[in-house]
Amino acid sequence: MHTRDLLGVGEVARRSGFAPSALRYYDSLGLITSTRTAGSQRRYERGVLRRLAFIRAARNVGLTLEEISAALATLPQGRTPTKADWAKLSRGWRERINEQIEALESLRDKLDSCIGCGCLSMRTCAFSNPDDELGDRGPGARYLPGRLRAADAG
Amino acid sequence: MHTRDLLGVGEVARRSGFAPSALRYYDSLGLITSTRTAGSQRRYERGVLRRLAFIRAARNVGLTLEEISAALATLPQGRTPTKADWAKLSRGWRERINEQIEALESLRDKLDSCIGCGCLSMRTCAFSNPDDELGDRGPGARYLPGRLRAADAG
DNA sequence: CTTGACCTTCAAGCGTACTTTAAGTCTCAG
DNA sequence: CTGAGACTTAAAGTACGCTTGAAGGTCAAG
Known part of the structure; x- marks a missing residue:
């Protein structure tokens, strides 16, 4: 063998x-x-x-x-x-995944309303609002919004 | 001014x-x-x-x-x-986001069944099965499974 | 015209997660 | 014992999306 x-x-x-x-x-x-x-x-x-x-x-x-x-x-x-x-x-992963799903759903819903109104303007459109905690995670690729990467190991 | x-x-x-x-x-x-x-x-x-x-x-x-x-x-x-x-x-983003959500839901459901059976063994557990297209995306950080990163600009 | 805030470029660095390369070493079936 | 194939290390490279640093130039109010 x-x-x-x-x-x-x-x-x-x-x-x-x-x-x-x-x-x-x-x-x-x-x-x-x-x-x-x-x-x-x-x-x-x-x-x-x-x-x-x-x-x-x-x-x-x-x-x-x-x-x-x-x-x-x-x-x-x-x-x-x-x-x-x-x-x-x-x-613990289950909750983490659920949070990711929720974040995406919220993103999708914002997108829906933004497409509806055609806005997409700065700091007034919830969908593109930079104050929704972005860019505060240091360097590196950020494929998804911050809250989709929250730390929480099972 | x-x-x-x-x-x-x-x-x-x-x-x-x-x-x-x-x-x-x-x-x-x-x-x-x-x-x-x-x-x-x-x-x-x-x-x-x-x-x-x-x-x-x-x-x-x-x-x-x-x-x-x-x-x-x-x-x-x-x-x-x-x-x-x-x-x-x-x-086109709406569909993209929906795909991401679906992928995560599928991941979560797999996890549920895996926790249920306590398996987590190689190539038999759907949740960790490497043949679920991973590692074929070249170098770089891959925070989420491949299908969560499909290319499709609005 | 001065001066301080703001701007310029270029090169290198960072962080994650690996892969690739080069040069050499080990293992074990036969 | 041999040889193909598997393995070793260290260092550098890759990819993305920027940030940082150094050295210096510009703008506009006063």
Whole structure:
């Protein structure tokens, strides 16, 4: 067998869907941990796959790697996390997603009224009003309004 | 009066809510246009404010500057855009926002079933399944799943 | 004409999340 | 033991959307 209980980066990549480079990056951030062979190649336990599944799901919800890292840090150390541990971690996501949905609905409704009146003028149109907290999140791409990126790790 | 019919960068910044540096950046991209004084300082017509309102609203909806640029390019050249022109431009956003909302709802529902079963395992859990088109969008931050970032300028 | 506020350009930096490249090393089926 | 293939590191690159800094020029009220 070449299917041991320790997996190399390539195999974890295949099974998790993450690129090897992404796995090394996560490794460097401490999001996942590995043992090393005598020749310093990474070897992962199977549990890493569940961890990676969590990471991907969290990314889908919109969490940053830093937020994910913080969430993972709350897992019980010593024993292998149970299903309940993982479920607890992701329970908060539901509300987060709901907030994102609400924000988008509000945006859509504003758009409806703005198209209705044809306004789109500065600081009077709710839809484009810059005081609706924007641009106060530092540099970097902001694909969605601030409140769609509120920090709240499960 | 120092409130002419041509506005300097600082004034446009104050009125639009964009930082002067952002305005110069947009200028460099051709998103907004300016005339120049003899001393090569930028002077904007009042119409730029509506244009900037559009830009901000489009950013709120999730459009990239490139998409916004393409949308603005479809405005009638020669005459000043009417309210109807602007409304036409933003009409497509509604569907875009609805798609975003649907994607999030689907994500939330998957999460519900995943928490119910406690699964979160690789390639079997719909919520974290990497084959749900992820990681195929090149480098850069991806705060939300691919389908939440589909290109479709109003 | 002075002066202070405001403006100019260009280059580099930032933050997130990785990927790519280069040059070299390790592993293990046969 | 060999060789193909998988792996290693560090540094730089990519993408987006700006901000910051340095060094200097302009504008307009008084």
